[in-house]
Structures are given as C-alpha cells and as structure tokens.
Amino acid sequence: MIPELGHFALALACVLALAQGAVPLLGAQRRDPRLIALGPPLAAGQLVAVAAAFAALLWSFAVNDTTVLGVVQNSHSAKPLLYKLTGTWGNHEGSMVLWVLILALCGGAVAGFGRDLPGALQARVLAVLGLVGVGFLLFILATSNPFARVWPPPADGQGLNPVLQDPGLALHPPLLYLGYVGYAVTFAFAVAALIEGRVDAAWGRWVRPWALAAWAFLTLGIALGSWWAYYELGWGGYWFWDPVENASLLPWLAGTALLHSAIVVEKREALKVWTVLLALLAFALSLLGTFLVRSGVLNSVHAFASDPTRGVFILALLALYVGGAFALFAWRAPAMAPTGVFAPLSREGALVLNNLFLCSICAVVLVGTLYPMFADLVLGVKISVGPPFFNAATLPLAAPLILAMPLGALLPWKRARLWPVLQRLWWAALAAAAALLLALALAGERVWPALGFAAAVWLVAGAAADLADRIALFRRPAAAWARARGLPRAAWGGALAHAGLGVTCAGIAGMGLATDALVALKPGESARLAGYEWRLEGVRDAAGPNWTARRATVTVARDGAAVAVLEPERRFFPVGRETTTEAAIHTNGLRDLYVVLGEERDGAAVLRLHHNPLAPWIWLGAAVMALGGGLSLSDRRVRVAAPAPKGAPAPA
C-alpha cells in the first residue's frame, strides 16, 4: 500500500510540476497577477508530493519490504537501520528521487524566500524549475520506477555491497546533488533573465546566494567523495581523475567561474551576457554529470548501447534543456547591452582572467573525460586518459590562476595600478619564496611539491594581506578591531575561501612527498619507512555482524617510542562473496600513517605501508572553502531585499 501511495505521489508531483512550468510562465507573459500568484503554491504542492514519495521509499527500505524490487536488489535485513535508510539513495532509482526532491526543495525555497523578488521574475524562475522537474519526474516514472513490485517476494534482499556501507558515502550523494541541483536555480534565473531580456544588479544579487550555496555544497560533496576514496579504497590516493570524479569537478569549475562573474554583475553591471552563459553552462555540466553517472555509459559504451532507454532519455533531457536554453541565449543575448566599462587592469579584469582560466581548465577536463568514449564509439579505438594527461594539461593553467588570485582580490574596481597592490603583497611573496627555498632544502630538491608549498603560502598570506588591508591593520592599528567588526562577512568569506584553497594546495604538495613501501613480514619482523619502525605483531581472525576478517596488528615506533597501533583488515562478506580491504590510518593532523593488509603466504603477511605528509589538509582546505562560502552567504547584504532595478517599471 505505502509503495503505491509513493508512486501516486510521484505522478501527482509530475502533474503539479507541469502546471508549475506552464501557469506562472503564461501569467508572466500576459502580466496576469492571478496566474503569477499561482506559482508559489504550485511549487509548495510539488515539494509536498515529492517529499511524500521520498518518505514512502524511505519507509519501504526501513521495514525491508521485499515486495519492492529496489529493496530486494539493494537492501538486506542484516544491515544496520542507518544504512538501510541511506541505501534508499545508494541505487539508481532512489538517487533520482533524491535528485527530484532536492529540486523541489529549491523550488520551495525560491517560492518561500523569494517574496521580495519582482513577481514576473519569480514566476518565470519557478516555471523553469517546474519544467526541469517535469523532465526528471517523467524519467523516473517512465524508466526507473523505484516502487516496482516483485511477486512472490523473496525471503530477503540481495544488496549488502560492503563498500557502500559507510557514513562518508551515505552523505556524499545528497551533498553532491545539493550542488548539482543548486545550479538548476541559477539556470532558471538565467533563462528567466533571457526571457525578460534584462540583467541588472538586482538580478546579480539574487543569483549570487544560489551560486554560493550550490558551490559550497558541491565543494563539500567532492571533498567527501575524495576522502572516502582515500580511506575506503585502500590505494593511498585521494584523486584518480576517474570520469565519475571529473563529472563532479566540471560543474564545480564552471560554478566557481559563475560565482566570481556574478560579483561583477552585482557590483558593476558588466559581464552580464557572460554570466548568463556561465549559469547555463554550470547546469549543463551538472546534467552531463548526471548523464555520465546514471546512464551506465562509463562502464562501457556498448553496454549503454545495448540497453539505451535510460541513457537516451537523459540525453534527450540534456539536449532539450541545454539546447533550448542556448537557442534562447542566441536569440536574446544580443539585446543585453553591456553597461559597465572597465580597464583591463582592474578587479573586473582580474575576474575575467579568473573566468578565462577556470573555463580553460574545465574545457581540458571535459575533453579528457569524453574523448575515450568518443574514440571508442566513432574511431573504434580503446584508449584511456589517466592522471598524467590531466596533470600535464591542467597544472599549467592552474599555476597562473593561483599566482593571480591574491593580486585580483586586492585590485580596486574600474581602474587600477599594479604597483600599490604589489606593495601590499610583498611580504606574502617573500613568505612564498621562503617556503619554496625551505621546501627545496628540506625535501631534497623535489621541485613540484616545493612549488605547491610556495603556492599554499602565497594564497594564505595573500588572503591575510587582503584582510589586513581592508581593516587597515598596519596603517591605523588602533582602529583595526572596529573596522574588522564592520567588515562585511562576504569579505571575510572570500578571503577564507581563498585561504582554504591554499590549505588544500599544501595538502596536495604534502602528498607529493608521500612515500610507500611494499613488504612481506612474518610476525615479529619489522620494516623501516620515513623514519618510522613498522613492526608486524601478528595476524588473527576477527568477525563482524556480517563478515569475517583477517586482522593484522602493526605497531609503529619512532626512535624507540611507540607512536601508534594500526589494525588493517581484509574482510570477507559471505552474502555477496566479496572481499574488501580496510586500511588502518593514524593521523596527527600533520601526517597520516596508513597500512593496508594484502595476502598472506608462507607465514608472512604482505603489507603496504604509506607515509602521507599533510594528507588531511586536502579535505580540511575544502571544508574551509565551503565555510568561506557559508560565511559569505550569511552576509547581511545577501539577506536584505535587493534594490529595485534602475529605470525599471513597477513590478507586475
């Protein structure tokens, strides 16, 4: 009964979304306030319906209802309740329902928080969100029904994929989707602006919080996925340039560019057409990511070709939304005359440079991700594009971007001179140079990690110099505290996010100095790595709720003093007949000691030992970036009503 109710709620949501996509749009075109006023209630109705469907699905998983196909395939009564619930979105159908739920939440938020929006703009934004929702609800109803029944019901589910039973992975999809779908809102604003033919500072002020929120969530989602890969997959790496990872990085790059160009629209009313284009691009790349992950095209283009229903459906949605939006763009964009004029050397110019580099990196990653599929389908050649390609192609673009970041943040609007900015940054440059020399001296002339440390110090010191300049710390120290309190939170947030990237840079540079060793040890024997003595005490059997394991005990000592006891495991799951390795990690914030247990032979256990300097900083930096985004979002100016557009007629 409950699954049927959920299915009905989904269908109801689809109808409501269709109405939300049509009625307010019509109202805005005809300037009919009654039709416009229907937008928010319809959005609220769609939200309630989708939430009901999602709740029904959660309930089916929670009680392990084995008459539901999705539960049979993806759940099992032996799972802890938490993982039963998170398993709701750990599969294709459920994750699509989550996608639509977050979209409906965004629609509800635009309806609820957007009361100060001009009525016609809000109506059009809600209509575009409704149309996006219709497409994806139709996709779920037509190809991926999460409530499909099986009869007779099997005794228990089959799904107990051990790798997926993890808190990090449980949180990863919702965060990622909050980012992806957040860009649906900026997309809707961009399309609405194209229909109206007007982009102004008020529009920029409305778009920026959405771009910020989506960006912060996407940053957290990507970082969480990377952290999960690091501790769960046991390869000791944190980023593999895997197509699934790239699919989330692409909208992040476009979204970061959007975040910065929206500032220019808000403050200076320049770069309007470009910002609208970026908003379209960010959502297009989000949809592309959804297509890549959800269509199965990544596993094999041929598997995709043999069961193309889902993939073709998403591809059609992608073509419809992106193609439609770009056609609208080609038609309406020339009408949006640029107004703000600026010299190349100015804050605006620096932000253009930022956009240029971010979009170039985005294009390179896109080509590297899609080319293997293209080559397989069209040329019939099987190739793969690995980390060496991405490192070689993106680093030369990232380096000037990082070099320019602190400079750009200090440039004044409209017209600037370089010399005063350099004067404020000399000590940051000096610190970066010192870091470079120090790293070269200490780490034995390893150039790339040393450059990474220099970049990290440059970014963090540059952000500090930016704040010091704004609160006049050196010019008038007595008043600095008062000025710091008066400084808008957006300024703090921006500086914090830039510094966060510096922290991540330091972590990546530290991982560039990571060392590992592969050893076969008998109990009582020990190996040396990175100045530590790693001693295998023994290997014994262990058992968990649904697995048995071999567990090694490794004690790590430095100069005779014990540092850590690590217990890596190889787990065997009888239900799925799968083996996983559980890496053991000891961190003190500055370095990770990381041990993986391999196979055992002739009384010896094969161990892979890793010493990863500064590894946790990679994700710490991402968290700081997201915190900066959140701080910016809490700025008073974001929350208070946007000013009425200049020279605009009274709201409809």
Next chain:
Amino acid sequence: MTRKRRRLAILLLCGLGLGSATALTLAAFRDNLVFFLSPSDLAAKPPPADRAFRLGGLVEAGSVERATGADGRPTARFRVTDGAHAISVVYAGILPDLFREGQGVVTLGRLGPDGVFHASEVLARHDETYMPPEVADALKRAGHWDPSQGAAPPAGGWNTLSPRPGG
C-alpha cells in the same frame, strides 16, 4: 579605452586562453594517451618500447608464480592470454582481491626489451562473474567467442583453445 578596443582586447584574451588550452590538451594527449592492447595486438604490431599501455585478457590457468624479490617486495609472474596469443607479465605489488587464474584482468605498464610486460598496476576489482568490457572485446576479436552463440566458454580453459579457422 574605447568600447571597440576593449572588445578586441577581450576577444584576444579569450583566443589566447582557448588556444593555450587546446595546445596543452593536444600536447598532453600526444604523450599520455593510454591505448588498450590485447596479446594478439601486441604480436601483430608491438608498440614503442617506452610507451605505457594497458594489456588485457585472461590470466592463463597454471601460469601464476609468486615470489619475493631481492628487495623484499612480493612479486608475481603470470601470463595474459586472449586465446590466440599469450604474453608474460611481471608485477611487483599486492595483487587485487579478485585476481584469479582464468579470470579477466587489465594491467597497466610497459613492454620490456625482453618481451615481458612490466605492470605497474593490475586491475581486477570486480565481482567473480564480471568480464572487463575491453577483455570481452579482445576475446571476440581473437575469434574465441561469438556472442551470438551464447555466453563465453568457461574462462579456465581459454589457454587450451585454438583459434577457429577464419575467426
């Protein structure tokens, strides 16, 4: 600065960015594209010695030898076959959990002057019935499996099969 000159400057800048991105991509493609080859491909046309590529096929039954290298690192030697040809592979490292004789495997590495493939990575991280798509394709090309005739023959006997005439 007039509007015209500003527009020109922005266009130039965009062209520069796009151009450098294209140049970087092409340069990186030239050096870093990793091709997938089957043992038959290797026999037909061996790649340049210093070029990394991926070699895929089935682990030949009875070919796996494990040893501990001079530096204390565990090493494994095995042969990868697609039924028509086989090639020796040597790998120093932990073999994946699902590495089995007779199972599909994809390895990344370089061909040494001795004709032995020196693998730096061995991927077999799928379930027991899964066949990597490239390996399935290589087996079909070697003429040992016609998908229209049903599922692939049991993997354990691949190294004893002989290619069908005209396959």
